[in-house]
Amino acid sequence: xxxxxxxxxxxxxxxxxxxxxxxxxxxxxxxxxxxxxxxxxxxxxxxxxxxxxxxxxxxxxxxxxxxxxxxxxxxxxxxxxxxxxxxxxxxxxxxxxxxxxxxxxxxxxxxxxxxxxxxxxxxxxxxxxxxxxxxxxxxxxxxxxxxxxxxxxxxxxxxxxxxxxxxxxxxxxxxxxxxxxxxxxxxxxxxxxxxxxxxxxxxxxxxxxxxxxxxxxxxxxxxxxxxxxxxxxxxxxxxxxxxxxxxxxxxxxxxxxxxxxxxxxxxxxxxxxxxxxxxxxxxxxxxxxxxxxxxxxxxxxxxxxxxxxxxxxxxxxxxxxxxxxxxxxxxxxxxxxxxxxxxxxxxxxxxxxxxxxxxxxxxxxxxxxxxxxxxxxxxxxxxxxxxxxxxxxxxxxxxxxxxxxxxxxxxxxxxxxxxxxxxxxxxxxxx
Amino acid sequence: xxxxxxxxxxxxxxxxxxxxxxxxxxxxxxxxxxxxxxxxxxxxxxxxxxxxxxxxxxxxxxxxxxxxxxxxxxxxxxxxxxxxxxxxxxxxxxxxxxxxxxxxxxxxxxxxxxxxxxxxxxxxxxxxxxxxxxxxxxxxxxxxxxxxxxxxxxxxxxxxxxxxxxxxxxxxxxxxxxxxxxxxxxxxxxxxxxxxxxxxxxxxxxxxxxxxxxxxxxxxxxxxxxxxxxxxxxxxxxxxxxxxxxxxxxxxxxxxxxxxxxxxxxxxxxxxxxxxxxxxxxxxxxxxxxxxxxxxxxxxxxxxxxxxxxxxxxxxxxxxxxxxxxxxxxxxxxxxxxxxx
Ligand SMILES: Nc1ncnc2c1ncn2[C@@H]1O[C@H](COP(=O)(O)OP(=O)(O)OP(=O)(O)O)[C@@H](O)[C@H]1O
Ligand SMILES: Nc1ncnc2c1ncn2[C@@H]1O[C@H](COP(=O)(O)OP(=O)(O)O)[C@@H](O)[C@H]1O
Ligand code: SF4
Ligand code: SF4
Ligand SMILES: [Mg+2]
Ligand SMILES: [Mg+2]
Numbered sequence: 001x002x003x004x005x006x007x008x009x010x011x012x013x014x015x016x017x018x019x020x021x022x023x024x025x026x027x028x029x030x031x032x033x034x035x036x037x038x039x040x041x042x043x044x045x046x047x048x049x050x051x052x053x054x055x056x057x058x059x060x061x062x063x064x065x066x067x068x069x070x071x072x073x074x075x076x077x078x079x080x081x082x083x084x085x086x087x088x089x090x091x092x093x094x095x096x097x098x099x100x101x102x103x104x105x106x107x108x109x110x111x112x113x114x115x116x117x118x119x120x121x122x123x124x125x126x127x128x129x130x131x132x133x134x135x136x137x138x139x140x141x142x143x144x145x146x147x148x149x150x151x152x153x154x155x156x157x158x159x160x161x162x163x164x165x166x167x168x169x170x171x172x173x174x175x176x177x178x179x180x181x182x183x184x185x186x187x188x189x190x191x192x193x194x195x196x197x198x199x200x201x202x203x204x205x206x207x208x209x210x211x212x213x214x215x216x217x218x219x220x221x222x223x224x225x226x227x228x229x230x231x232x233x234x235x236x237x238x239x240x241x242x243x244x245x246x247x248x249x250x251x252x253x254x255x256x257x258x259x260x261x262x263x264x265x266x267x268x269x270x271x272x273x274x275x276x277x278x279x280x281x282x283x284x285x286x287x288x289x290x291x292x293x294x295x296x297x298x299x300x301x302x303x304x305x306x307x308x309x310x311x312x313x314x315x316x317x318x319x320x321x322x323x324x325x326x327x328x329x330x331x332x333x334x335x336x337x338x339x340x341x342x343x344x345x346x347x348x349x350x351x352x353x354x355x356x357x358x359x360x361x362x363x364x365x366x367x368x369x370x371x372x373x374x375x376x377x378x379x380x381x382x383x384x385x386x387x388x389x390x391x392x393x394x395x396x397x398x399x400x401x402x403x404x405x406x407x408x409x410x411x412x413x414x415x416x417x418x419x420x421x422x423x424x425x426x427x428x429x430x431x
Numbered sequence: 432x433x434x435x436x437x438x439x440x441x442x443x444x445x446x447x448x449x450x451x452x453x454x455x456x457x458x459x460x461x462x463x464x465x466x467x468x469x470x471x472x473x474x475x476x477x478x479x480x481x482x483x484x485x486x487x488x489x490x491x492x493x494x495x496x497x498x499x500x501x502x503x504x505x506x507x508x509x510x511x512x513x514x515x516x517x518x519x520x521x522x523x524x525x526x527x528x529x530x531x532x533x534x535x536x537x538x539x540x541x542x543x544x545x546x547x548x549x550x551x552x553x554x555x556x557x558x559x560x561x562x563x564x565x566x567x568x569x570x571x572x573x574x575x576x577x578x579x580x581x582x583x584x585x586x587x588x589x590x591x592x593x594x595x596x597x598x599x600x601x602x603x604x605x606x607x608x609x610x611x612x613x614x615x616x617x618x619x620x621x622x623x624x625x626x627x628x629x630x631x632x633x634x635x636x637x638x639x640x641x642x643x644x645x646x647x648x649x650x651x652x653x654x655x656x657x658x659x660x661x662x663x664x665x666x667x668x669x670x671x672x673x674x675x676x677x678x679x680x681x682x683x684x685x686x687x688x689x690x691x692x693x694x695x696x697x698x699x700x701x702x703x704x705x706x707x708x709x710x711x712x713x714x715x716x717x718x719x720x721x722x723x724x725x726x727x728x729x730x731x732x733x734x735x736x737x738x739x740x741x742x743x744x745x746x747x748x749x750x751x752x753x754x755x756x757x758x759x760x761x762x763x764x765x766x767x768x769x770x771x772x
Contacts, residue, residue: 094619095590203708233474234646235705238690242701260620263692267702287697304624305694306649310672312695313652320628321621323575324589431695 046222046254047083047106052076052115054101058329073328075101077278078115080355083271085221088248088255090269090286092262092301094325097275099258103224106256107139108132120221137167140215142208144227149211150199156210157181157195163217184213187250188243205236212243216251224256229264241268262305266290274298277328277336280355284418294358294418294425297337303430317430335423343424355421434506435462436640437486437608442500444481444490444664451713455481457664459500460742461657465607466634468641470655470672472648472687474709478664479644483610486642487527488517504608522553526601530613532593535600536585542569542596543581550603568599572629591622598629605637612644627654648691652676660684663710663720666742670749680751680760683721685768719754727763731755 054076076098083089091099104110106117108124116125124135140163143149150159160181163169182192188209199207208228215223225244229237241264247253259265265272266286273283274297282295293299300319307313321340326332332339338348444456456478463469471479481490488509490496502509504524509517521527529535536545546565547558554561562581569577572595585593594614601609611630615623631654634641643654651658651672658675660668660683668681679685686705707724710716718736722728728735731754742752745760753760 094621205708233709234648234687235474235690236708238692238702238704239706241692242704245701261692262620263694263696266694266697267692290694290697300621302694304620306624306627306647306653307693307695308648308652308676308688308691309693309695310652310655310676313649318624320624322573322625324591324619324622 044085045082046085046120047256048116048118049082049102049106050080050116050118051078052080052102052105052117053078053113054098054105054110055113071329074278074331075328076105079273079275079278079280080115081271081273081280081283083222083254083256085254086248086252087270088257088268090265090272091256091258091275092260092265092272093275094301095260096277096325096328098278098328099275100226102275103141103226103256103258106222107141107224108135109141133167137163137169137218138220139222139224140218140220142211142215142223142225142228144230147199147204147207147231150207152199155196155198156185156190156202159199159210160184160213160217163214167218169218180217181213184217187216187247188213189239203236204232205239208232208236208240209243212240212247216247219251220253222254222256224258226258227260228257230260237264244268262302274301277325277331279336279421280419281337281421282419283355288418290431292418292427294420294427295422296341296343299428299430300340307431317428319430335421337422343426345423347423351423353421353423355419357417358420358425359417433464436465436505437463437642438501438503439482439486440501440503442482442485442502443498444478444485445497447495447497448713453712454715455664455712456485457715459661459664459666461659461666461669463608463640463642463657465640466638467656468634468643468654470651470658471642471644471661472646472651472658473661474646476709476712477661478712479661480612481664482661483527483612483642483644486608486610487521487525488512488514489521489527522549522604522606524604524606525608525610526604526606527610527612528594528597528601528614530616532590532597533585535597536593538585541582541584542588543583546581546596546600546603549600553604564603565599568603569596571602571633572596572599573625574599591618591625594618594622594626595629598626598633602633602637602639606639607637608640608642609633610642610644613646614643615650616645616647623650630654648687660687663715664712665720665739666750666752667721668749668751669742670746674746674749678746678749679764679768680745680749681753682725682727682755685764686724689768719752727755730759730763 053074056073056075058072079102081089091102093099101110105112108127112125116123118124119135119139127135157178161177164177164180178195181195185192185194190206190209190213199210202210228244229240232240244255245268248255255268257265257268269286271283272286272289273280274289274295275281276297282289282293282298284293289298290302293302300321303317303319323340326339334350334352335341335344335348338344341348439462440460442456442459443454446453446455459482461469471482473479484490485498486502486509490498492514498510500510504520509520536542543562543565546568547561550561550564551558556564565581566577569580574580574592574595585596588596614630615626618626627650630641633639643651645651655672657670658672659666660675660681662683667683668675668679675684679688686703689703690705692702705724710720710723716723718734718738719725719728719740722735735754740752740754742750745751745757
């Protein structure tokens with residue numbers, strides 16, 4: 001793009017009122033320091049991802065071929081987060097930001113290039129393929145397209161039973177298997193008598209229910225839902241969202257919920273992570289993320305979502321990013337958002353901002369009004385632990401990220417710390 | 432106000448298929464003025480695309496398709512006009528942008544060649560002049576380095592750039608009517624916002640009448656002047672965006688508004704839903720087509736399942752097709768619909 005600076009109708013001051021070199025700004029020590037939590041891992045943490053990275057070799061994939069060959073695509077670049085049992089992490093970001101790749105790394109459909117994935121207390125990063133089978137039982141995926149993800153030549157019964165067969169959880173023709181499939185059909189709101197029907201006899205919403213039943217067949221602990229409602233109609237979307245919500249409560253499921261629709265993410269998630277070009281740029285509990293976000297990219301993303309209310313949507317602060325996401329094959333230096341960022345300063349082009357703690361008790365020094373009483377206090381599913389331990393307010397955090405006390409993810413089971421990768425974080429009302 | 436630029440009256444489109452007759456559009460009437468935007472919303476299969484293709488004259492005429500009613504473009508009826516005439520108008524006075532720009536852009540020709548061709552169909556100018564115009568158009572829609580990008584093929588453009596290129600092609604003849612069928616559904620919200628801004632700017636510049644088809648109520652709230660809510664090929668509700676969002680009259684509109692999550696709301700309760708799914712348009716339910724899914728059908732009396740409700744004015748310029756008496760609708764809206772917001 002020739003002019004990469006966004007226009008905003010309500011243009012913020014070009015120079016931020018925060019001086020460039022404040023001493024409370026975390027100092028970037030290397031390319032991108034990642035905070036590691038070295039407190040003992042609490043029992044209710046189901047997933048922990050640490051500096052997870054996936055590089056697709058050059059010349060692979062659909063977008064790759066014609067653009068310059070070379071380094072390959074860093075589709076996911078050193079991300080860290082954790083998901084408490086019974087909680088939902090929402091993952092948002094523009095197309096190509098690495099959301100689906102993250103989901104596929106977690107479920108080990110892809111092999112990580114670097115970093116670790118800990119599931120239920122066990123490092124699964126390098127499990128050999130023969131040991132993946134039990135993992136597949138515990139981690140299941142729901143996909144966007146209910147049409148292409150169901151084999152048209154198989155009955156609904158056979159489709160839902162397939163994971164049970166693969167897992168050897170039920171004998172082929174047994175009563176037990178049929179009973180389980182009926183139970184699953186009922187669980188997702190389908191008529192158990194539909195056992196012998198074929199996918200084409202169902203509507204999009206019903207097919208998505210079949211996909212969900214199939215995912216639940218093995219009683220997974222973690223469900224990765226990648227755009228599960230994007231292909232559905234508005235009214236059907238709401239039905240499926242309610243179903244996912246009910247199942248979480250009923251079965252104590254943990255979700256990684258990937259979606260373009262930020263309002264849907266707000267509804268369903270406890271914690272939300274915003275990804276940009278393979279990296280997490282902001283992560284916080286949902287109230288903080290939607291009401292007190294600090295990263296300019298988060299602001300741009302939120303400001304772009306139309307609100308179905310003409311009176312309010314037309315009066316909002318408008319931030320318009322110019323152009324599309326740059327190619328992850330050749331990402332911008334330092335802060336990857338700098339070519340599109342209206343607050344960019346020299347330091348943004350030379351030093352990558354670390355993902356640093358900005359929790360109310362942390363480095364911002366002041367607590368954004370209302371944050372404390374609006375932070376959700378418990379995962380909304382049934383959580384074995386119930387109330388999480390909110391980290392006690394400590395002294396202002398003035399040291400670089402990556403030392404004890406900061407966490408990419410917050411205390412296990414508790415609300416995550418608010419973390420932001422920006423040299424000049426600042427609140428802005430955009431909704 | 433001047434006469435509407437587009438007047439659609441009692442439009443019906445039927446397809447004869449092996450499974451039966453599809454009543455894709457059934458008795459549709461609306462106006463669009465220059466400089467104004469009509470949003471058409473409804474779930475998939477409600478007849479939105481069939482309506483737009485009918486206006487553009489893009490349904491293959493023949494035994495299998497029947498189009499009845501009137502489509503008057505600046506007074507001239509397109510339903511009875513010759514196909515040659517409609518083809519001439521398409522390009523000179525009306526243009527369309529689709530959800531999938533790849534369906535409108537040929538993969539084997541450069542973007543520039545395609546805009547040049549589209550432009551020269553209606554303008555007697557040299558190739559060089561047309562190319563200059565094409566570069567101007569790409570610049571107009573916000574593509575950087577337009578002269579260089581003219582020589583790119585569609586696959587070398589990102590999704591948002593392809594959508595812009597298609598808009599550039601569509602506006603190459605300064606159309607007075609632009610139909611955008613789900614123009615941003617496949618795009619990121621950030622790019623959607625850019626495209627909606629672009630449409631708004633072009634409209635201001637060229638005084639274009641726009642029909643914006645979408646399933647996203649937020650997009651209509653953002654860009655629409657008027658809105659038409661379609662269900663099963665029929666109009667359920669029609670009025671100004673301000674009126675319909677502030678005082679929705681139809682149970683289907685209520686359902687749509689209540690089932691969407693909103694960015695500015697954080698709720699922990701379950702979402703309201705519309706039970707069931709839209710009907711097949713081969714077997715449209717008798718009476719009110721929405722009655723099998725409607726929570727208020729009992730209150731509307733027995734006619735609701737047998738007699739099709741007429742589209743009547745609930746307030747000036749605000750029409751609704753529902754058997755519920757006005758005072759009952761107002762009470763339900765006040766007690767159950769508006770408080771939820
Ligand atoms: N198998 C692959 N080979 C090469 N590159 C790939 C492969 N899979 C994904 N990528 C690239 O990795 C990046 C991240 O892709 P990913 O599918 O994770 O994005 P996403 O955030 O899910 O996007 P969307 O919102 O479009 O689904 C993209 O640039 C993509 O082109
Ligand atoms: N060429 C065709 N032949 C038969 N049926 C069609 C044809 N085109 C559309 N339909 C049917 O008409 C109905 C309305 O379709 P459409 O206008 O595409 O809906 P939407 O509101 O999603 O744009 C659908 O039931 C669709 O299957
Ligand atoms: S560090 Fe922050 S201010 Fe600087 S370019 Fe990145 S997002 Fe913008
Ligand atoms: S006419 Fe009857 S069924 Fe139709 S929307 Fe009104 S109340 Fe519901
Ligand atoms: Mg994806
Ligand atoms: Mg359509």
